[in-house]
Amino acid sequence: MRKSYAIANWKMNLPPEGSASYFGSLSGSVPSGVSVVVAPPFPYITACVGAADERIAIAAQNCGPEKSGAFTGEVSAAMLRELGAKYVILGHSERRNVFHEPDALVAKKLAQAIGEGLTPVLCIGEDLKVRDAGQVAIFLANQLREAAIDSLGQGEVIVAYEPIWAIGTGRNASGAMVAETVAEIRQSLDRFWPSGSGERVSILYGGSVTPDNVADLVANGNIDGFLVGGASLDPGKFKAIAASLAK
């Protein structure tokens, strides 16, 4: 069953007013029919779980590929679940590009997250070279095929389409462009993921989403919500983005 999501990705930042005041501003304004999720850096998960209204869920921004063991610096999906996280962002382009995470590692993390009952938000997206070469559908199909692990059918997985050229650049994709790519993603989900995935999986758009550009994306993008970076640090902006998805 597809759902609408507004997911805030704080990245390695905190909202300037602090998390208590941030969640204070969000509480009471969760739009009907929209699942609101906030992804703080690891050390703040517990405080955010405590500060969030019961209708706001907390996500981690990453998890380790193993359950436990000699993996210095890693945090397991099981630990995140114990802290109260319900979601985990995986395969973000910053993880893939800055920290060189290959598809196979993202797939292992996906298996860990699903095994621990977290809902993964799997990020996929092309760079400008791929788009200019007309290779978007095949590039994204490949990312989805590489993530097609056996346990996919066991719980919900959200896909976030985040074109790399639109992340943090102030340059967002148009609704029409996103709709075309979302249709291609749904075809690939049907082809490589468990049967019915094309219809069932919620697909979000991310990349320079602000209150000023959501109208076109909501009206024409054929998406189930947003993964928001920069603008999510301002609760007023994040609230307005979530409100644009209200049913």
Ligand code: PGA
């Ligand atoms: P942005 O980031 O909204 O700052 O472009 C989106 C993301 O990376 O998830």
